[in-house]
Amino acid sequence: MGTPRWATLLALVAMLFAACGTAAPPSATPTTSEAPATPTAEPIDYKVCMVSDTGGIDDHAFNENAWKGMTDAQAAFGVQIKFLESTTEADYEKNLNQFLSEGCDMIVTVGYLLGDATKAAAEKNPDTRFAIVDFVYDPAIPNVEGLVYTTAEGAMLAGYASAAWSKTHVMGTFGGINIGAPVTDFMDGLAAGAHYFDKQKGTTTTILGWNAVTKEGSFTGNFSSIEDGKTISLGFLDENADVCMGVGGPIGQGCFAAIEERSATAVGLGVDVDWYFSVPQYKSLILTSVLKKIDVSVTAAIGRAVKGEPPEAVFVSTLANGGVGYAPFHDFDSQISAETKTELAALEAALLDGSVKVADYLAAP
Numbered sequence: 001m002g003t004p005r006w007a008t009l010l011a012l013v014a015m016l017f018a019a020c021g022t023a024a025p026p027s028a029t030p031t032t033s034e035a036p037a038t039p040t041a042e043p044i045d046y047k048v049c050m051v052s053d054t055g056g057i058d059d060h061a062f063n064e065n066a067w068k069g070m071t072d073a074q075a076a077f078g079v080q081i082k083f084l085e086s087t088t089e090a091d092y093e094k095n096l097n098q099f100l101s102e103g104c105d106m107i108v109t110v111g112y113l114l115g116d117a118t119k120a121a122a123e124k125n126p127d128t129r130f131a132i133v134d135f136v137y138d139p140a141i142p143n144v145e146g147l148v149y150t151t152a153e154g155a156m157l158a159g160y161a162s163a164a165w166s167k168t169h170v171m172g173t174f175g176g177i178n179i180g181a182p183v184t185d186f187m188d189g190l191a192a193g194a195h196y197f198d199k200q201k202g203t204t205t206t207i208l209g210w211n212a213v214t215k216e217g218s219f220t221g222n223f224s225s226i227e228d229g230k231t232i233s234l235g236f237l238d239e240n241a242d243v244c245m246g247v248g249g250p251i252g253q254g255c256f257a258a259i260e261e262r263s264a265t266a267v268g269l270g271v272d273v274d275w276y277f278s279v280p281q282y283k284s285l286i287l288t289s290v291l292k293k294i295d296v297s298v299t300a301a302i303g304r305a306v307k308g309e310p311p312e313a314v315f316v317s318t319l320a321n322g323g324v325g326y327a328p329f330h331d332f333d334s335q336i337s338a339e340t341k342t343e344l345a346a347l348e349a350a351l352l353d354g355s356v357k358v359a360d361y362l363a364a365p
Contacts, residue, residue, distance in 0.1 A: 159193020176248025229254020
C-alpha cells in the first residue's frame with residue numbers, strides 16, 4: 001500500500017493516535033451478515049455498511065467492537081446495517097465495490113490498512129459517505145470522517161497501575177505488525193505510565209519489548225498468531241517480567257498462554273475492549289484492559305450522518321470525551337491499594353488538564 005500523508009495531520013491536531021490491528025485467524029472466504037438485532041428506534045431508509053479488516057468480525061477486539069457500534073446505531077437510529085469480512089488485503093477494494101453497487105448510504109471501514117482502498121472509493125463516489133477507523137487524510141476528503149483515538153492516555157493509566165502491582169519491576173510489551181501509532185501508542189502509554197510511577201516512587205521499572213524513544217521493539221509480524229505472542233511472552237517471563245501486554249487482538253492472548261504454561265505469578269493486560277468479558281478464559285490473569293471505544297465513535301459518526309451533519313475530517317476519541325480509558329481491575333481490585341487508586345485519579349486529572357503529557361514520560365526518569 002502507498003504511504004499516506006496522515007502523519008502530517010496528526011501533527012496538526014497535536015495528539016497521539018492509537019489503534020490496534022486486527023486479530024483471529026481469518027475464515028476461508030469473506031462472509032456477510034445482515035444484523036439480527038431488533039432496532040428499538042423506528043426503522044429508517046438509510047443503509048450503513050461495514051468492511052472489516054482481515055481479523056474477522058468476531059475477533060473479540062477491534063472489528064467486533066466496531067460492529068457493536070453498528071448494532072448500537074441500528075438500535076438508536078433505526079438504520080439498516082450490514083458487514084463484509086475481509087480475509088486478505090485484496091478483499092478491501094472488492095468489498096467496498098460490492099457495497100457501492102448495493103447503494104449503501106454510508107460505508108464504515110475498520111483499520112489503518114484500509115486507508116488507500118477507502119480513499120480511492122471515496123474519491124470516485126463523492127455522494128457516498130464514509131468513515132474510517134484509525135485513519136485520517138491530509139488533505140481531508142470531504143465525504144470521509146476519520147475516527148482516531150488517543151489510546152496512549154488510557155495506556156498510561158494502565159501502565160501506572162501495572163507498575164504499582166508489579167513485584168519484579170519488569171514488564172513486557174509487544175505488537176503485531178509495526179505500522180506505527182496504530183499499534184505503538186498502546187506500548188508508549190504503558191511505558192510512560194511505568195516511568196511516571198518510577199518518578200513518583202523512586203523505583204526503576206524495566207520495559208522489555210519496546211523502547212518508546214527509539215520506537216524499536218518486539219513484533220510478531222502478524223495479528224493472528226497466539227503462538228507467536230506466546231513465544232515472545234515466554235521470553236519476557238524468562239527475563240523476570242510479571243506484567244505483559246500484546247497489542248494486536250488475539251496475539252495478546254499469548255501473554256496469558258505463556259503465564260499459564262509457566263504457572264507464573266504474573267498478569268496480562270487486554271486491549272481495545274475489556275478482556276475480562278471478551279476473553280473470559282483468561283479473566284483470572286487480567287489485571288485491566290486499555291479501552292479504545294471504537295463502538296462509541298462509530299455510533300456517533302453514524303448519528304451525525306443520519307442528522308445530516310457534515311463529516312468531521314478528524315474525530316478524536318480522548319480521555320476527556322470518554323473515548324479511551326482503562327477497565328476495572330475486577331478480580332485484582334483488592335490487590336490495587338487505595339493509595340494507588342487515589343494516585344490513578346490524580347494522574348487522570350493531570351492528563352485531562354494537560355499538566356502531565358504522555359510524551360514527557362516516554363524515556364525512563
